Amino acid sequence: MSRRTARALIVLAAAIVGVSACAPTPREEADVNREVRTKVSAPATVDVSEMNVPVSLQGLKVYDPEWVVMPQYAQEVYIAPRDVGHALEYVAMSTSGEALWAVERPRSCTGFLVTETSDGRPLAVLLDSHTSADKLAGITATAHDLRTGEVVWGPVEVPGTYSGPGLVFASTPRGVVSEGGQRVALDRNSGSIVAGQSVEERVLGDVHGTLITLNGSVLAARDSHVAGEKWRLDVVEQGWDPQQIRAAVDENAATHYARLTINQGPGPVIDIRDGTILHAAARDMGEDPLTGSVVVLTEDGLTSYDAEHRQLWSTSAFPDTTIQTVGGVFVYVREGETIRVHNVLTGAIAQAYLYDHPGTILVPAHLGPTGAALVFDKNGYVLLITVPPLGER
Numbered sequence: 001m002s003r004r005t006a007r008a009l010i011v012l013a014a015a016i017v018g019v020s021a022c023a024p025t026p027r028e029e030a031d032v033n034r035e036v037r038t039k040v041s042a043p044a045t046v047d048v049s050e051m052n053v054p055v056s057l058q059g060l061k062v063y064d065p066e067w068v069v070m071p072q073y074a075q076e077v078y079i080a081p082r083d084v085g086h087a088l089e090y091v092a093m094s095t096s097g098e099a100l101w102a103v104e105r106p107r108s109c110t111g112f113l114v115t116e117t118s119d120g121r122p123l124a125v126l127l128d129s130h131t132s133a134d135k136l137a138g139i140t141a142t143a144h145d146l147r148t149g150e151v152v153w154g155p156v157e158v159p160g161t162y163s164g165p166g167l168v169f170a171s172t173p174r175g176v177v178s179e180g181g182q183r184v185a186l187d188r189n190s191g192s193i194v195a196g197q198s199v200e201e202r203v204l205g206d207v208h209g210t211l212i213t214l215n216g217s218v219l220a221a222r223d224s225h226v227a228g229e230k231w232r233l234d235v236v237e238q239g240w241d242p243q244q245i246r247a248a249v250d251e252n253a254a255t256h257y258a259r260l261t262i263n264q265g266p267g268p269v270i271d272i273r274d275g276t277i278l279h280a281a282a283r284d285m286g287e288d289p290l291t292g293s294v295v296v297l298t299e300d301g302l303t304s305y306d307a308e309h310r311q312l313w314s315t316s317a318f319p320d321t322t323i324q325t326v327g328g329v330f331v332y333v334r335e336g337e338t339i340r341v342h343n344v345l346t347g348a349i350a351q352a353y354l355y356d357h358p359g360t361i362l363v364p365a366h367l368g369p370t371g372a373a374l375v376f377d378k379n380g381y382v383l384l385i386t387v388p389p390l391g392e393r
Contacts, residue, residue, distance in 0.1 A: 031087060032087045032104045032105065032106055033087070033104045034104060036101055036103045036150070036151070037102050037103065038100070038101045040099035040100070042063075042098075042099050043093070043099065044064050045063055046062040046064050046377075046383055048062050048362065050360075051360045051361075052357045052358070052360065052361045052362065053353075053362050055352055056330070057362075057371075057385050060371075060372075060385050060387060061097055062375075062383055062384070062386070063386065065082060065091055065099075067081065067381075069081060069110060071366075071382065072252065073114060074146055075146065076094055076095040076370055076372070077094055077122065077147060078093050078095070079112070079146065080112075081110065087104040087107060088104065088109065089103070090104075092124065092146060092147075092149065093384060094386075095368055096372075097386035100147060101144075103144070103149060105127070106128070108129075109126070109127045111127040111161055112124065112125060112162070113125050113164065113167065113251060114146060114251065115206075115208070115209065116188065116208070116209065117152070117188055121152070122146035123144065123145065123146055123188065124144045125144075126142055126144065127139060127162055128142060139157070139158050139169075140155035140157055141156055141158050141167075141169070142154035142155045142156075153190055153191040154191050156186070156191040156192070158184070159184055160182075163249075164247075164251070165248070165249045165250070165258075166205055166206025166207055166209075166251075167185055167186040168184070168185050168186075168203055168206050169184055169185075169186070170182065171184075183203040184196030184197065185203045185206050188209055188224055189224075189225055195211050200215050201213050201214070201215050202214045202215070204219075204246065207247070207258040207272050208255055208256075209223060209224055209225075210222070210230065211224050214235070214242060216242065217234050217236040217237075218232055218235075219235050221272060230272075231274055231275030238277070238280070240262050240267075240268075241262065244263040245260055245261070245262060246264070246267075247259075247260055248260065248261055253284075253286050253326075254287035255289065256271060256272060256287060257269055257285065257287055257294055258272050259285050266282055266298065268280050268282065269285045269294070269296055271309070278305055278309060281298055282297060284322060286323050286327075286331065287326060288326050288329060288330075290327070290328060290329055291306070291344060293305065293307065293326075293344040294326075295342075295344055297317065297321065297322070297323050299319075300317075301316040302333065302347075304344050312345060313347030314347070317333070317335070318335050320336060321333055321335050322334050324339070324364060324365065325364045325366055325367055326344065326367070327367025327373075330342065330343060332352070332364050334363070339361060360377065362375040362377065372387045373385045
């Protein structure tokens with residue numbers, strides 16, 4: 001089996017289990033090396049001369065880290081697993097193309113996330129599980145420093161597999177997430193459980209350190225490490241059914257906003273800092289880290305707001321329109337096989353690609369604040385476009 005074929009199968013398996021299961025066999029676990037390595041071979045560079053690279057990313061070095069699921073990002077570092085045959089190897093890479101560290105986990109342990117401690121230390125939280133011949137042991141979570149791989153806390157027992165968004169885990173039969181499982185949230189500083197142990201409180205998500213919970217009809221937010229609420233609102237007064245509210249899991253979409261779903265459909269986009277409802281029925285959204293602007297996709301089209309929640313512009317969109325990513329002052333949207341790009345501040349159509357350049361169009365999946373990016377190649381695999389180190393820019 002080729003490595004490309006293996007990657008495709010891993011991606012398919014991750015999609016089937018919701019990128020969250022962690023149930024290795026005893027034989028699988030025996031081959032896993034859980035020691036953090038800081039000497040990691042650099043990934044292969046990619047020749048993109050015959051590909052159509054976004055104009056803003058042209059001239060930059062491109063790598064193929066062979067990641068098999070979408071990477072997570074914080075503070076100029078990406079991390080995701082690659083398939084090494086006997087295990088998944090989580091590899092952290094800087095936006096300048098340096099492989100920082102790596103550690104193995106069983107192939108079934110695809111759940112992971114990136115967060116930050118209360119003092120801003122970036123963490124990669126990886127799942128693990130130890131098995132015996134006759135049963136599955138408890139699932140654990142371990143937090144590594146995203147830059148160095150150093151263990152910051154853990155392993156700590158969690159009641160189930162990764163559910164998200166953020167440090168949220170669900171107790172479920174055989175490690176498969178279901179709607180009925182109890183959801184708990186962990187403290188990002190220590191790994192201890194900070195929410196979800198009360199039967200009255202339902203944890204919706206942990207959005208960049210802000211816990212969003214539902215108690216009856218009261219939607220509330222608080223910092224995971226500080227007592228007291230940041231804000232609250234009554235969902236019934238908003239016309240939302242409390243039983244049908246969920247939090248959308250898209251860790252790379254925004255830093256200051258959360259999107260909820262109502263009955264698995266459109267739902268509100270909320271500023272997690274103060275509880276402002278930016279839009280009540282969004283299908284998707286993305287925040288531009290450069291300007292603080294937020295682009296919301298609704299049934300009516302695209303609408304952009306500035307950092308003070310003022311509407312900047314709006315335009316119509318087709319029913320099949322989706323947001324690919326927002327960043328670098330652009331929003332990339334897909335309409336069928338077409339990629340359209342708007343300036344987030346003005347709404348003007350932008351020329352993101354060279355019209356006369358042949359080859360595969362590389363579609364951005366994430367645009368970082370320093371100019372680095374993740375893009376999809378023609379097979380749907382993720383490539384890393386890097387920027388020079390800070391002192392060389």
